[in-house]
Amino acid sequence: MPEDAHPTPGRRHPTIDDVARLAGVSTATVSRSLNSPARVREATRLAVEQAVNQLGYTPNFGGQALASNRTNTIGAIIPTMENAIFARALQALQETLATRNVTLLVATSQYSPTHEEAQIRTLLARGVDGLVLIGNDRLPGAYQLLDARGVPFVVLWSAPADAQHPTIGFNNIAAAAEVAHNVIGHGHRDIAMIAGIAQGNDRARDRIQGVSQALAKAGLSLSPGHLIECHYTVKDAELAATQLLQSDRRPTAIICGNDVLAAGCLRAARQHGVEVPSDLSVTGFDDIELATAVFPPLATVRVPHRRMGANAGEALLGWLETGIRPASVVLPTEFVQRLSLGDAPPGRR
Amino acid sequence: MPEDAHPTPGRRHPTIDDVARLAGVSTATVSRSLNSPARVREATRLAVEQAVNQLGYTPNFGGQALASNRTNTIGAIIPTMENAIFARALQALQETLATRNVTLLVATSQYSPTHEEAQIRTLLARGVDGLVLIGNDRLPGAYQLLDARGVPFVVLWSAPADAQHPTIGFNNIAAAAEVAHNVIGHGHRDIAMIAGIAQGNDRARDRIQGVSQALAKAGLSLSPGHLIECHYTVKDAELAATQLLQSDRRPTAIICGNDVLAAGCLRAARQHGVEVPSDLSVTGFDDIELATAVFPPLATVRVPHRRMGANAGEALLGWLETGIRPASVVLPTEFVQRLSLGDAPPGRR
Known part of the structure; x- marks a missing residue:
């Protein structure tokens, strides 16, 4: 810039x-x-x-202009509404904004940086006072646009990438490494991963990295063909899991990039007569409602959905009122053990 | 007005x-x-x-002003993003609008008519060209506001309530009656319903009415205590189902107002050692991804999510371009038989 x-x-x-x-x-x-x-x-x-x-x-920001030009609207651009990943955070964000009569408008990027930049442009044109964005992967033009307009924005779901942009998120690498550590702790050696598509999505990339690092520390690795990236849908994960279950050396555990993918894994296991967790362990990430609606319930990572949303609201409201850029926050995550993760089958530890 | x-x-x-x-x-x-x-x-x-x-x-509509004042933004106000009920329709709506470079902005009403009216006001203030709303239950002030501003809007998810407002939806009464008809056809006599909260939600109300009508036609009824309204969450439905499973005369089938509620029923059944479908049948409504992610997969109603969204986009774009109010459309729904609905236990038919 x-x-x-x-x-x-x-x-x-x-x-x-x-x-x-x-x-x-x-x-x-x-x-x-x-x-x-x-x-x-x-x-x-x-x-x-x-x-x-x-x-x-900077038409909308800085000093005196700040208070008088406010529209009391905040925009959020999330990758998708298709599954409930971002729902609870948006809910908490909306509730926080509502305490000051600020309305939330949401647009989706479909996991496309090009679309995200277009949506940023639209929301700025509609006069939002600030923006909530997901993750750190975006086109340079998007950052230039935001910086040039001086519109306050915070990034959720990632760890801070630089000192410039306030980030309210968590460490995806560490959280995914903790999942892998727990899977290894149950005696699994043949571990596969079904991840989200890493291109343009730093959270998906970080989770792959976290799993790889934890495996390497234990002298293990994802064998060729045992890392599959797919869209975050039950159906795509079901196809990916089927491929893994039919492979020559079937994994005893599949670590999934999120709960939706893990639900697809469970469905594939059921169709192939593979028992979870006695034959196959499956883990998720997010701990959305789906994680305990499926059976067996998913061992997963509890992400601070509501805290991220509420903190983002507070950060933006404070920034708009004081003009002082808020600090980045790294929130803790928690591994949640549930029935879908069990010990590796005796012959395969 | x-x-x-x-x-x-x-x-x-x-x-x-x-x-x-x-x-x-x-x-x-x-x-x-x-x-x-x-x-x-x-x-x-x-x-x-x-x-x-x-x-x-009417600052934004009518004749010449129409084309020149357009912001190429459409607003949608949905009750919630918490579960994926409205996600696929919004996705299709967004894709249709994108073909003409029109952006979709989404706000939520939290199933509250008061919030919805406030969100309508906000979206109009942000200059949207048109609106997509869900259902027919809203405050008179909301309709007055829309009519006075002359902003094109279409209503989804319901059948037309009057000739004034274009509606692109389906008949919730008939669809719910079809579910009940199928449940009765499997020999069930003791039937309960877990419904959404009917107040301010014509879809929830219509589904209760459809089930009641079908039962009445078969000489049956929902016994006292066998109709429970609750919020559309897995957890609330689990509590409601637990109450039904512990009642003196346990129902052999629970008809649920949507798939999220049915997922909660399945969880309650599992916790109480009740086998689905041999001891208890459960049905959903919507056929969202969750319906086949749970086990057993849900017998449910396939709602024309994508067609509603795409048709709404076409209707609004056409209206904005021609100034001619589009006709209402009633789309078909389809009952989908799956494993969660089976014959009533022999002793209880």
Whole structure:
């Protein structure tokens, strides 16, 4: 990002006139371009955006402008609504915001950084006071847009990637390593993993890394073909698990990137007459409601859903009221032992 | 709603000047009140709102204004994100809107008509071009607000309640009656129901009515204590089912208002050593992913999630482009037989 995208205190804040002059358009066009980008030509929008970024123009933030321009709306962009992964955190976020009459608007990125950038643009155009985003993987343009506009945002679900962006999350590597450590502790040696798609998703990538590190520490590794990435659906996980159950050396434990994937594993095991946990152990991640709705209930990682959501709300409200960027927070996770994880079969320890 | 809230064709559309004059404020204040209600005093906001309603002022809709004022944003207000009930419909809606570069913003009402009205106000203030709402139960003020602003909206998940509001849904009464008919067909006489909370939720109410009607037709009824309403969570349903399983005359079948409730029933049955389906049959409603992730898989009603979402998107886009209100659509549902529904135990038919 250009160095001058961060106006230092004491320096004059760039105005809409500065942007209009630099972009060679009227102030009305600048305003329209920022607020209703669909109403201006693409070339105009790009010229205005370039000027905004170059000057570090911040229409909605900083000092006096802060309080008077507020719309009392916060936007959240989550990867998907398809499963309930993000539901409880959003619920807690919404409840926290509601205590100050602030409304939450949600958009989804479909796990696509390109879509996420477009959604950020839309929510900024709709005038949100701040944003909640998931994870650290995003396009440089998205960060530039956020920094140039100076809109407060917090990142959930990940550990802090840098000092710039407040993150309220947890350590996915350590949490996944703890799962693997527990699986190894039950005597498993042939361990497979069904993970989320790592590309563009730092949480999925970190969980793979955590499992790999814990296995390596125990002198083990994921054999070739024993790490499968798939979309977070029961059906895709069922296919992946079927592949593992039919492989030459069948794993005795499958570590899953989340609870939805683990539910798919259980279904595949049932269809192939594989008993869980006596023949096969399965673990999840998240501890959503599904984890105990299936049978056997899933050994999994309890993620601080509600705390992340509530903390994010407090952080954004405080930031908007004081102008002071909140600190990053790393919340604890907890491994939860349940029936789906048992000892490895005697002959295969 | 006031008669003059519906300007007839040929009559002059009221302007922002008319609203300002009637409310006794400046046009700038009218604009601010409509677009950033948090920035005006409550008394001012109410005066402007009253004038808007009285005149039937429609800032975002009708004729020429239509195309030029569009923000290419559609809002949806769903009761909850906590379980995946509305996820697939939103996904299909979003995909349909994306084909025309229209973004979907989602807010939740927590099954509260009061919250829903507030969320409608917020989304209108953020300038959405149209709205997607769930069900027909809402406060009169919400309808007045929508009608006065003239913002296109469609209702999903219900059958049409009147000719005014386009509805893209299905017949909950008939679908629930079909479930009960199938349960009765398996020889069950002692039938209980765990339903969603009927107050403020026409879908929950209609499903209770459908089950009651089908039972009555077979000379049966829900005995006192055999109809329990609860929140749509696994845990609440588990408590409700436990109560039914411990009652003097234990039902041989529990019809659930949705799949989440049915998952809670299965968990309660397991904990009390009650075999499904040999001792107890359980049915769901929705056919979300959970229905086949649990065991035994749920006999349920397949709801046209994706068709509702896609049709709603097409209907709103068409309405915005042509100005012609779309017709209501009643989509078919389908009863899906699965393992959780079996014959009543021999001694209890």
